[in-house]
Amino acid sequence: MKKSKLPSPRVQRNREVATQSILNAARAIMREEGVAALSMQGLARRMDMRAPSLYNYFSSKAEIYDTLFRLGFTLFDAHIRELMKTSAGLRDELRINIEGYMSFALENPDLYQLCFERPVPGFVPSKESLALSFGILDQSYQRAAQFKKQLNTKLTGQQIVDTVIAIAHGLTAMHLSNEPHLPVGQGRFGSLIPVVLSILEQAMPIKGESK
Amino acid sequence: MKKSKLPSPRVQRNREVATQSILNAARAIMREEGVAALSMQGLARRMDMRAPSLYNYFSSKAEIYDTLFRLGFTLFDAHIRELMKTSAGLRDELRINIEGYMSFALENPDLYQLCFERPVPGFVPSKESLALSFGILDQSYQRAAQFKKQLNTKLTGQQIVDTVIAIAHGLTAMHLSNEPHLPVGQGRFGSLIPVVLSILEQAMPIKGESK
DNA sequence: CTATATTTACTAATATAATTAGAAAAAACT
DNA sequence: AGTTTTTTCTAATTATATTAGTAAATATAG
Secondary structure (H helix, E strand, O other): OOOOOOOOHHHHHHHHHHHHHHHHHHHHHHHHHOHHHOOHHHHHHHHOOOHHHHHHOOOOHHHHHHHHHHHHHHHHHHHHHHHHOOOOOHHHHHHHHHHHHHHHHHHOHHHHHHHHOOOOOOOOOOHHHHHHHHHHHHHHHHHHHHHHHOEOOOOOHHHHHHHHHHHHHHHHHHHHHHOOOOOOOOHHHHOOHHHHHHHHHHHOOEOOOOO | OOOOOOOOHHHHHHHHHHHHHHHHHHHHHHHHHOHHHOOHHHHHHHOOOOHHHHHHOOOOHHHHHHHHHHHHHHHHHHHHHHHHOOOOOHHHHHHHHHHHHHHHHHHOHHHHHHHHOOOOOOOOOOHHHHHHHHHHHHHHHHHHHHHHHOEOOOOOHHHHHHHHHHHHHHHHHHHHHHOOOOOOOOHHHHOOHHHHHHHHHHHOOEOOOOO
């Protein structure tokens, strides 16, 4: 048996700094050359290291992706929560969900693709990472239950959320693959957000508002 | 200079047969192990060949993907056209476009991903292949011009088509990543097709029909 | 049906990638 | 300053796409 002491604070801090630095470099590569273009060699090159040294911080390339997957969902959650603070009612909340989905994708294209598309061949998120992502998405369903009570519709809460997710995802995917340089609200698909919002509001009017 | 005669019909036919056989094997691999899991070695193994022999038929792996990209759009076009034959009016046409998009994805998951998602790292379709795909998609816009005249809406023809495309894509993407085993019309997202159709019809009623 | 030309498939080799093992260097601690 | 721990390195393994050049197979001409 080896003696296994826990690492000193100083060592821990150094590790933490190095680890973050590697993740940032990985994200930069993913943004510049595509999510799947990340290579241990290229990453090491950018860090002024040799590839095997990276294995001191991550046990594999998949673990780097997995860590960024978790970061993506954490940041997505924070992004939506932040925007929600400005909400003035149900109507706003719907808009924020769709715009927030797209703006997150535009601001973090690397994490967006990793979390919401399947850009990396062999990569499957770990059990724990998937649990985290489901937990975050589940919150939307929680909210939808209340949501629904104030709307005039036959749809269930889950149907409403799923429809909104599908629309937000569809608009975002098309926007990203056609006009990724344009901000939310602009371009062929970006400008459709108000359109789909008005369509949704017409189909599910808020109780007690004028038709 | 080498003498360059054109190949005899017999040679041409043999080449054609072998080429098709390679493409079918490639599609089988893509379906079984993922679009990006295609490797020249694996493909050769399935063909009982060595990898370099494949280069007699395709100049690179990218050319195999590119050929299948064109095949995908050609089959997609045929798929929609076939379904359209059964159309009984505008309302049906809308349904067929969305259901057809999803059923094509379910019946040809390999080609769907290759054509409508970005599952292969370095792969970018060639100029000609992109031209083909745009040509096919443009037909939708052509049709939408007439489409629009019969609808009671302020939206432009392009806005209508883009909205429908985004919704079809969103529902399909979510369906494929959640319940790819269920047929069109079933599952959390598959069953939302009637829902979005009724929402769209409510927002863009057909002129002269009862509200 | 056989000799020749052509086409196809092969082996060998190059280059790049992820990953592991084990030694050397650097840093931290006493 | 000497010892231990941590980090980084070089070297090696396996798998990949692709190229060059040769052998095998096939098609055609007489």
